[in-house]
Amino acid sequence: xxxxxxxxxxxxxxxxxxxxxxxxxxxxxxxxxxxxxxxxxxxxxxxxxxxxxxxxxxxxxxxxxxxxxxxxxxxxxxxxxxxxxxxxxxxxxxxxxxxxxxxxxxxxxxxxxxxxxxxxxxxxxxxxxxxxxxxxxxxxxxxxxxxxxxxxxxxxxxxxxxxxxxxxxxxxxxxxxxxxxxxxxxxxxxxxxxxxxxxxxxxxxxxxxxxxxxxxxxxxxxxxxxxxxxxxxxxxxxxxxxxxxxxxxxxxxxxxxxxxxxxxxxxxxxxxxxxxxxxxxxxxxxxxxxxxxxxxxxxxxxxxxxxxxxxxxxxxxxxxxx
Amino acid sequence: xxxxxxxxxxxxxxxxxxxxxxxxxxxxxxxxxxxxxxxxxxxxxxxxxxxxxxxxxxxxxxxxxxxxxxxxxxxxxxxxxxxxxxxxxxxxxxxxxxxxxxxxxxxxxxxxxxxxxxxxxxxxxxxxxxxxxxxxxxxxxxxxxxxxxxxxxxxxxxxxxxxxxxxxxxxxxxxxxxxxxxxxxxxxxxxxxxxxxxxxxxxxxxxxxxxxxxxxxxxxxxxxxxxxxxxxxxxxxxxxxxxxxxxxxxxxxxxxxxxxxxxxxxxxxxxxxxxxxxxxxxxxxxxxxxxxxxxxxxxxxxxxxxxxxxxxxxxxxxxxxxxxxxxxxxxxxxxxxxxxxxxxxxxxxxxxxxxxxxxxxxxxxxxxxxxxxxxxxxxxxxxxxxxxxxxxxxxxxxxxxxxxxxxxxxxxxxxxxxxxxxxxxxxxxxxxxxxxxxxxxxxxxxxxxxxxxxxxxxxxxxxxxxxxxxxxxxxxxxxxxxxxxxxxxxxxxxxxxxxxxxxxxxxxxxxxxxxxxxxxxxxxxxxxxxxxxxxxxx
Numbered sequence: 001x002x003x004x005x006x007x008x009x010x011x012x013x014x015x016x017x018x019x020x021x022x023x024x025x026x027x028x029x030x031x032x033x034x035x036x037x038x039x040x041x042x043x044x045x046x047x048x049x050x051x052x053x054x055x056x057x058x059x060x061x062x063x064x065x066x067x068x069x070x071x072x073x074x075x076x077x078x079x080x081x082x083x084x085x086x087x088x089x090x091x092x093x094x095x096x097x098x099x100x101x102x103x104x105x106x107x108x109x110x111x112x113x114x115x116x117x118x119x120x121x122x123x124x125x126x127x128x129x130x131x132x133x134x135x136x137x138x139x140x141x142x143x144x145x146x147x148x149x150x151x152x153x154x155x156x157x158x159x160x161x162x163x164x165x166x167x168x169x170x171x172x173x174x175x176x177x178x179x180x181x182x183x184x185x186x187x188x189x190x191x192x193x194x195x196x197x198x199x200x201x202x203x204x205x206x207x208x209x210x211x212x213x214x215x216x217x218x219x220x221x222x223x224x225x226x227x228x229x230x231x232x233x234x235x236x237x238x239x240x241x242x243x244x245x246x247x248x249x250x251x252x253x254x255x256x257x258x259x260x261x262x263x264x265x266x267x268x269x270x271x272x273x274x275x276x277x278x279x280x281x282x283x284x285x286x287x288x289x290x291x292x293x294x295x296x297x298x299x300x301x302x303x304x305x306x307x308x309x310x311x312x313x314x315x316x317x318x319x320x321x322x
Numbered sequence: 323x324x325x326x327x328x329x330x331x332x333x334x335x336x337x338x339x340x341x342x343x344x345x346x347x348x349x350x351x352x353x354x355x356x357x358x359x360x361x362x363x364x365x366x367x368x369x370x371x372x373x374x375x376x377x378x379x380x381x382x383x384x385x386x387x388x389x390x391x392x393x394x395x396x397x398x399x400x401x402x403x404x405x406x407x408x409x410x411x412x413x414x415x416x417x418x419x420x421x422x423x424x425x426x427x428x429x430x431x432x433x434x435x436x437x438x439x440x441x442x443x444x445x446x447x448x449x450x451x452x453x454x455x456x457x458x459x460x461x462x463x464x465x466x467x468x469x470x471x472x473x474x475x476x477x478x479x480x481x482x483x484x485x486x487x488x489x490x491x492x493x494x495x496x497x498x499x500x501x502x503x504x505x506x507x508x509x510x511x512x513x514x515x516x517x518x519x520x521x522x523x524x525x526x527x528x529x530x531x532x533x534x535x536x537x538x539x540x541x542x543x544x545x546x547x548x549x550x551x552x553x554x555x556x557x558x559x560x561x562x563x564x565x566x567x568x569x570x571x572x573x574x575x576x577x578x579x580x581x582x583x584x585x586x587x588x589x590x591x592x593x594x595x596x597x598x599x600x601x602x603x604x605x606x607x608x609x610x611x612x613x614x615x616x617x618x619x620x621x622x623x624x625x626x627x628x629x630x631x632x633x634x635x636x637x638x639x640x641x642x643x644x645x646x647x648x649x650x651x652x653x654x655x656x657x658x659x660x661x662x663x664x665x666x667x668x669x670x671x672x673x674x675x676x677x678x679x680x681x682x683x684x685x686x687x688x689x690x691x692x693x694x695x696x697x698x699x700x701x702x703x704x705x706x707x708x709x710x711x712x713x714x715x716x717x718x719x720x721x722x723x724x725x726x727x728x729x730x731x732x733x734x735x736x737x738x739x740x741x742x743x744x745x746x747x748x749x750x751x752x753x754x755x756x757x758x759x760x761x762x763x764x765x766x767x768x769x770x771x772x773x774x775x776x777x778x779x780x781x782x783x784x785x786x787x788x789x790x791x792x793x794x795x796x797x798x799x800x801x802x803x804x805x806x807x808x809x810x811x812x813x814x815x816x817x818x819x820x821x822x823x824x825x826x827x828x829x830x831x832x833x834x835x836x837x838x839x840x841x842x843x844x845x846x847x848x849x850x851x852x853x854x855x856x857x858x859x860x
Contacts, residue, residue, distance in 0.1 A: 032733025
């Protein structure tokens with residue numbers, strides 16, 4: 001098991017290096033240059049911008065820039081943001097926890113809802129309810145994330161007023177709350193963005209899980225469990241579901257990049273101060289160091305997600321340790 | 323008497339300009355939560371490059387004098403005292419400012435003329451890379467005559483000397499910044515935790531989320547009426563309007579889309595405060611290309627575009643057709659300016675005369691076998707420009723011109739515009755109060771800058787130079803009008819629209835006045851009556 005984990009870890013490190021290198025090359029080769037947006041928006045003289053580009057070494061050959069970046073990155077220096085004029089590492093430290101909170105809650109929520117939906121479908125397989133639940137989930141699956149976010153925001157935030165429309169905390173009042181109050185405040189602000197991300201994932205997870213459950217419900221050991229007189233719910237949860245979880249756990253690893261991609265839009269709609277929105281802004285401004293750092297973080301998260309899924313599946317089923 | 327009048331004078335620029343209400347009797351208290359489309363970059367005025375950063379800096383770092391609401395940039399009467407309680411023109415090249423002795427940095431240190439000298443040094447240092455640097459080129463030196471007198475020496479006698487000395491520079495605390503190498507100022511911690519001298523002081527900044535300022539109760543010109551201002555970053559316009567309607571935020575600077583404006587108008591808690599916009603949208607032709615070197619062709623294209631219909635289609639009542647390369651915010655836009663009117667008959671006649679004829683009956687004009695066709699660049703991020711481009715395409719098709727719209731990622735469009743790699747581009751400019759934007763946008767010296775189409779006219783250059791050197795507004799006005807008309811006649815661009823800005827603001831706010839070039843600069847006069855306050859106002 002240890003050798004398996006080490007092999008997977010090495011592959012994960014290699015993946016991250018490739019992701020960062022590709023991001024670096026693509027960001028620099030993409031047309032458009034840093035800070036050009038300011039020429040139109042802020043009437044900044046292009047000659048001033050050219051001077052700032054030179055200050056950041058952007059007038060050097062790409063290979064030289066990459067060597068400098070790699071050398072600094074190994075020492076933990078991810079460079080300075082051209083637009084925020086701050087060390088990128090500090091910016092990532094501020095934003096990453098917010099994205100992890102949003103993505104983590106959405107991931108858990110998506111799986112809980114997806115598995116619950118799959119269970120409901122599996123026990124009613126072949127009925128109209130099974131079809132209706134599947135179709136309903138597909139509706140959410142086919143919705144653009146930002147549009148679903150806007151709809152939820154409009155209904156639950158603006159019309160019903162049950163939940164906050166945007167931001168991560170209540171302005172002014174959050175500072176006056178106690179520790180529990182602040183946690184509750186963040187949780188309230190988290191509901192809509194997390195639900196938006198989760199609902200889009202739910203259908204895919206449910207479809208996957210339903211298939212695995214239906215297969216599991218037809219296996220010998222499940223029939224044997226029923227034959228021993230165990231209750232339907234117990235058989236479903238502790239026998240069929242357990243054996244049907246492996247493919248869905250693998251799916252969790254591949255869901256991480258989808259969630260990160262979705263967070264770009266969801267963070268924009270809900271004003272959630274995470275990595276996603278920052279990355280979008282950085283791409284728009286061609287803020288190379290931030291783009292590459294975002295690629296690094298994304299690469300690490302995806303690699304870790306897959307690593308965790310591989311290890312979890314291997315722990316559940318030794319046949320996967322090869 | 324003068325001492326007592328000054329606070330109200332500077333606090334209520336609106337009252338100054340209108341000569342009417344003052345707000346000294348308004349109660350203090352209240353929180354203004356602003357839905358902001360983006361975050362600030364850094365709160366150090368010489369290096370900031372975002373509109374939000376500028377708005378915040380306006381409230382922390384005042385200028386020596388402030389423009390009044392009518393944005394008269396030429397006469398001294400257009401300015402109100404701020405850090406300087408008075409000023410005097412000692413000769414045509416020397417302007418002396420007498421600082422208000424009550425002014426204190428928010429750490430208690432007095433503001434002195436040495437701060438002013440230091441500030442000019444910072445803005446003028448190329449290591450800092452201040453965007454305003456080109457606007458300060460006429461200032462030869464700044465000296466401290468004594469601790470409260472700063473003397474500006476100019477290279478040329480120009481009527482906008484007071485603007486040059488005050489508008490582009492916000493005074494900085496020398497005692498806190500002098501030790502930092504100039505090249506490292508942008509990344510200095512000061513820019514994340516600034517100490518200013520304005521009506522509001524910095525409290526807290528959660529990047530990407532919110533930024534909080536609180537009233538400086540010891541502000542030397544009098545305490546602001548509001549207790550605090552919060553900027554909440556809500557990048558999506560629809561979501562930001564929803565937050566406004568739901569009461570989570572109180573104000574939004576610009577609502578660009580008509581459908582979103584209608585949503586605001588349906589909310590009983592909100593109102594719109596219209597004000598002239600600094601934005602100008604238009605199509606610039608690349609005069610390096612043989613097609614657009616033909617002045618008559620450009621004029622024909624300009625005449626074939628029905629700008630009024632475009633403005634009404636996109637903006638409804640919330641936009642207007644500009645009279646030229648100016649916006650209503652600039653005083654030069656007042657009065658009649660000759661333009662090329664919408665006239666498809668004349669446009670077709672001109673095209674025929676220039677040899678552009680539809681010989682094969684396909685509805686498209688040709689000349690020497692080449693069709694009359696060009697590509698128009700538009701940014702994918704601007705719905706307005708994309709809509710306008712489609713309308714222009716349709717209108718020009720009717721006179722036999724084929725326009726191919728090429729939507730581009732914004733930085734790519736900017737790169738191609740800057741390098742002159744385009745035929746026509748749909749631009750949007752943010753103009754300043756000063757009509758000197760005519761020089762920075764269209765003069766020969768601006769080629770390589772934002773004169774993307776490389777329009778070069780010695781006659782235009784000389785008339786704008788003469789207009790900027792005119793001693794009075796009365797003398798400058800006809801010269802600027804001729805410059806605008808010259809530009810319209812030469813048609814290096816078609817100036818299509820200028821949106822009418824609307825600040826959406828909660829009705830509980832009173833004394834709301836807007837200075838068009840900087841919508842929050844008068845926010846110290848806004849107030850909330852005690853009986854209308856929300857929990858966050860307390």
